[in-house]
Amino acid sequence: MRVFIGYAGEHGATRGIAERIAATLTGQGLQADLTDLADERATAPDHDACVLGSAVHNGRWIPAAAEYLRRYTPELARRPLWLFSVGLARVFGGPLERWSQNPDPLPAVRDLLSPEDHRLLAGAFERAHTSLPGHVIFRAMGGHYGDHRNWPEIDAWTKDIAHRLLSAPSGKEHHRNGAAPSLRAL
Numbered sequence: 001m002r003v004f005i006g007y008a009g010e011h012g013a014t015r016g017i018a019e020r021i022a023a024t025l026t027g028q029g030l031q032a033d034l035t036d037l038a039d040e041r042a043t044a045p046d047h048d049a050c051v052l053g054s055a056v057h058n059g060r061w062i063p064a065a066a067e068y069l070r071r072y073t074p075e076l077a078r079r080p081l082w083l084f085s086v087g088l089a090r091v092f093g094g095p096l097e098r099w100s101q102n103p104d105p106l107p108a109v110r111d112l113l114s115p116e117d118h119r120l121l122a123g124a125f126e127r128a129h130t131s132l133p134g135h136v137i138f139r140a141m142g143g144h145y146g147d148h149r150n151w152p153e154i155d156a157w158t159k160d161i162a163h164r165l166l167s168a169p170s171g172k173e174h175h176r177n178g179a180a181p182s183l184r185a186l
């Protein structure tokens, strides 16, 4: 079974998570194809399932990932699909975490794609990633620089994906038999 893993980020934390997901799926006996969604050669998935993730910047997915979701909504909707967002909201918790549970464009496409799951994962943040005003706000909020990625959580989530794919290979039957969603609805 082939799984498409697409990701977009800016400073490498999301790529690292995508690589880890690919390695874990491979270890579970699946074939994982990793693609940077900012790569202009990224094409429509023709895989048995998809895992797509993006860093969250200012409450939104990275444009390359958002554009991929919109462009390939019909293809993605026909396959079992897992989504993940990477940000610091998981580190801060509270209202920021609740706000970041639905980064754009997920609210607009969630019903069309009906993903199996969407996870908000903790990312990484260094002083060099932000401006002086951003640094002041971040520290005033009590933020700490560093790599906050939670590998046991990511591994457990990935193993659950593998388990579900291997135990229900027919996947998203209702989408395969139904009409493809219309991009006009976006």
Ligand SMILES: Cc1cc2nc3c(=O)[nH]c(=O)nc-3n(C[C@H](O)[C@H](O)[C@H](O)COP(=O)(O)O)c2cc1C
Residues within 6 Å of the ligand: 008, 009, 010, 011, 012, 013, 014, 015, 055, 056, 057, 058, 059, 060, 086, 087, 088, 089, 090, 100, 122, 123, 124, 125, 129, 130
């Ligand atoms: C300009 C900028 C804006 C950000 N905005 C958010 C945000 O709105 N919500 C959030 O949870 N994290 C936010 N972050 C934190 C990043 O999403 C986090 O550091 C993530 O790990 C970055 O992934 P990357 O290394 O793949 O780019 C922001 C980071 C930057 C640099």
